[in-house]
Amino acid sequence: MHITPTAAGVRPRVAGDREGEILEGVLDVLEDVGYDKLTFDLVAAQVKASKATLYRRWPTKADLVLGAIALVKLCPGDDDVPPDTGTLRGDMHALACTDGELTSRLPDLMTAVIPALHRDTELTERFKESFVAPRQKMIGDILHRAQQRGEVAARADLELLAAIVPALAMHHTFVRGQGPTEAYMRGVIDDVLLPACQAALNT
């Protein structure tokens, strides 16, 4: 196991690559059995770590699962800064492509976590805070900049417009049983989002 260098008397902590490995293992367990049936025992067996190691870094199951989901959300060079290509279409295509790569596991995770959200208020709030809100903010930022450039009408409902791409991606996943392709996402942007933005502009 990889451990960080520690001062005398300080317990070793899970860090760096090993943390990533463990959270990958959490994703595997989550996709396999769902949130309700995920236990520290299952994760410990999956990643060949002691439960004590897990508990030190992630005191609760919610911590563990949200940590794993955060891992999926991140990708190299992304770091939550939305694309800025100069056009709404360019920004959204850049985001959807990025999303396509980094969130290939997202559909399975959503179906694994959503039922728990339904019954666990604390998890729901933390999930929205750490996962839904940053994504919404990123698309919201893109739409806001587009609005300032005159690509979206001042009176448009940005919250509704911001929901279009994630909503259709989620729906596609549920209906087809697999995440959307990049081509599908481009169709959603070009044939649904942009017309909705332009319609708001013309009225």
Add this chain to the structure above:
Amino acid sequence: MHITPTAAGVRPRVAGDREGEILEGVLDVLEDVGYDKLTFDLVAAQVKASKATLYRRWPTKADLVLGAIALVKLCPGDDDVPPDTGTLRGDMHALACTDGELTSRLPDLMTAVIPALHRDTELTERFKESFVAPRQKMIGDILHRAQQRGEVAARADLELLAAIVPALAMHHTFVRGQGPTEAYMRGVIDDVLLPACQAALNT
């Protein structure tokens, strides 16, 4: 318990109002504990019926749950015939309003059933067949008629357009934790679906 009249030697069956009562009870249990934890014992206790009574009519848990979901889908005078008001906007508003009334329990049910869909292939297929497909077909029929009237371009992707309203309704439910209002659905139709249909018309 209501039972149907039976010939001598034939076991009484669950029927009519009592069937509806039982399926309502299934919905209650489903919303409460989710699909995975729903058992014939819990349902029997909820509806004050014997498990034998339940098994005779619904041999498996999937039968019971899909029966209950079918109940929610139906409403008086609806019976799976899409509205036909003469305009796309009129049809979709009629459908969304109808949906708003008849599917107030739908969001909770979706979150209760979706995790099971993730792990149960047979349930997934039957769910799509009995629940997703008829709804998609209804919106598809409306869009097809609109296309014939010239309200939607011949080259438009009807499948993508048909997904807009259910996708945003589902997304709203997950993000806000409650089903969409009628006003929200009208916004989705007027500000997203119709512009997407009209954009396809002009290109």
